[in-house]
Amino acid sequence: MDVEVLEGVFDANERIARENESLFREKGVLAVNLMASPGAGKTSLISRTLELLGDRVRTGVIEGDIASSVDAEKIKAYGVPVVQINTGGACHLDAAMIRQALEHIDLQLLDLLIIENVGNLVCPAEFRLGEGLRVMILSVAEGHDKPLKYPLMFSESQVLVVNKIDLLGLGDFDPAELRSTIRRMNPEMRIFEVSCRTGEGLKDWADWLVRRVEEGRRKP
Amino acid sequence: MDVEVLEGVFDANERIARENESLFREKGVLAVNLMASPGAGKTSLISRTLELLGDRVRTGVIEGDIASSVDAEKIKAYGVPVVQINTGGACHLDAAMIRQALEHIDLQLLDLLIIENVGNLVCPAEFRLGEGLRVMILSVAEGHDKPLKYPLMFSESQVLVVNKIDLLGLGDFDPAELRSTIRRMNPEMRIFEVSCRTGEGLKDWADWLVRRVEEGRRKP
Numbered sequence: 001m002d003v004e005v006l007e008g009v010f011d012a013n014e015r016i017a018r019e020n021e022s023l024f025r026e027k028g029v030l031a032v033n034l035m036a037s038p039g040a041g042k043t044s045l046i047s048r049t050l051e052l053l054g055d056r057v058r059t060g061v062i063e064g065d066i067a068s069s070v071d072a073e074k075i076k077a078y079g080v081p082v083v084q085i086n087t088g089g090a091c092h093l094d095a096a097m098i099r100q101a102l103e104h105i106d107l108q109l110l111d112l113l114i115i116e117n118v119g120n121l122v123c124p125a126e127f128r129l130g131e132g133l134r135v136m137i138l139s140v141a142e143g144h145d146k147p148l149k150y151p152l153m154f155s156e157s158q159v160l161v162v163n164k165i166d167l168l169g170l171g172d173f174d175p176a177e178l179r180s181t182i183r184r185m186n187p188e189m190r191i192f193e194v195s196c197r198t199g200e201g202l203k204d205w206a207d208w209l210v211r212r213v214e215e216g217r218r219k220p
Numbered sequence: 221m222d223v224e225v226l227e228g229v230f231d232a233n234e235r236i237a238r239e240n241e242s243l244f245r246e247k248g249v250l251a252v253n254l255m256a257s258p259g260a261g262k263t264s265l266i267s268r269t270l271e272l273l274g275d276r277v278r279t280g281v282i283e284g285d286i287a288s289s290v291d292a293e294k295i296k297a298y299g300v301p302v303v304q305i306n307t308g309g310a311c312h313l314d315a316a317m318i319r320q321a322l323e324h325i326d327l328q329l330l331d332l333l334i335i336e337n338v339g340n341l342v343c344p345a346e347f348r349l350g351e352g353l354r355v356m357i358l359s360v361a362e363g364h365d366k367p368l369k370y371p372l373m374f375s376e377s378q379v380l381v382v383n384k385i386d387l388l389g390l391g392d393f394d395p396a397e398l399r400s401t402i403r404r405m406n407p408e409m410r411i412f413e414v415s416c417r418t419g420e421g422l423k424d425w426a427d428w429l430v431r432r433v434e435e436g437r438r439k440p
Binding site (some may be wrong): 037038039040065066067068070071089091118119120121122123139141142143145146148149150151152164166167170171197 | 257258259260285286287288290291309311338339340341342343359361362363365366368369370371372384386387390391417
């Protein structure tokens with residue numbers, strides 16, 4: 001009985017996610033589903049990315065949080081369209097929440113929509129939003145063993161941003177060990193190593209993202 | 221319909237949690253539900269605590285992970301009884317999982333049972349396990365704004381261990397700001413500031429825990 005209901009929830013989400021996906025494609029918008037543990041640096045990465053993209057890409061942001069609007073307030077300072085979703089307890093965003101948020105964003109005016117998911121390395125990986133790209137962040141402070149413990153997130157994401165590389169050497173984080181695990185689990189995964197604090201590595205990430213946005217525009 | 225099933229799940233969990241709780245009380249065991257984000261330092265805190273408790277307290281550990289047994293392997297090295305629970309995707313432990321794990325642990329031989337929950341600042345706060353004490357860890361690397369964004373975890377936990385204080389000053393973590401938020405949200409919360417890497421602050425935590433175990437023993 002529980003299982004049937006659960007499948008129902010997943011099916012409904014998939015259907016709405018596909019509708020969102022069609023809408024993004026029709027409007028030529030690359031939607032990025034940005035996922036990570038609490039405090040890994042999702043909002044910092046969005047802030048830094050907005051600075052680096054500048055006028056090259058017209059960007060909007062959806063902020064997902066269980067409660068509060070502290071992240072949306074930070075992002076508003078960059079003068080881009082921002083919508084805050086409060087999930088009211090739910091541990092992840094879902095496609096229906098995104099559809100509702102889209103009523104408050106004019107996709108016609110955007111090339112890129114960054115969706116900051118709830119800070120959680122588990123549940124967000126199970127719910128597609130209609131995104132064109134799934135990006136996850138792992139902070140150096142979290143440790144290099146995380147793919148073994150949260151395998152779905154690391155196998156479902158297409159891009160891994162390793163953040164806080166300014167902390168390398170202060171703990172026992174081993175980037176080579178992480179890369180070797182990722183090669184086994186998800187060999188196609190693109191990895192960027194950055195520090196949102198010092199700025200290191202962020203230009204490569206931003207330039208790559210711009211190319212992805214441009215590729216999307218060229219497609220019919 | 222969904223809501224009814226969900227209430228059913230919560231009710232069933234509460235019932236089993238109360239049974240676990242009775243069992244712990246009967247056996248004079250303090251059960252600690254240890255919760256935190258991925259990489260905040262749950263396994264490190266358990267390791268350090270085992271070192272500091274030494275022979276003073278007979279301790280057992282239940283390790284909860286979605287997948288893998290890397291944490292249980294680490295803890296086994298301390299020569300204490302360890303049971304690994306793999307949730308197979310589930311984002312939190314529940315009372316039934318604990319009941320099942322208890323078939324493999326002789327509570328008669330223990331004073332303290334530390335239960336490491338799945339790395340997640342959201343879902344574990346919703347499911348009681350029958351624990352006598354809810355302890356959460358927040359790593360300095362995660363930022364001081366987390367209580368606003370994950371309010372249930374910070375209001376349901378009775379103890380907050382702030383870990384990685386050796387990283388203070390490297391980011392913008394403000395301990396005073398954190399304390400002020402906690403005072404508003406959960407004024408009874410006991411806060412310890414520690415570094416599992418340097419050992420700073422851990423003796424206070426371990427001594428306090430020993431006192432809690434002894435208080436439990438004195439009760440009828």
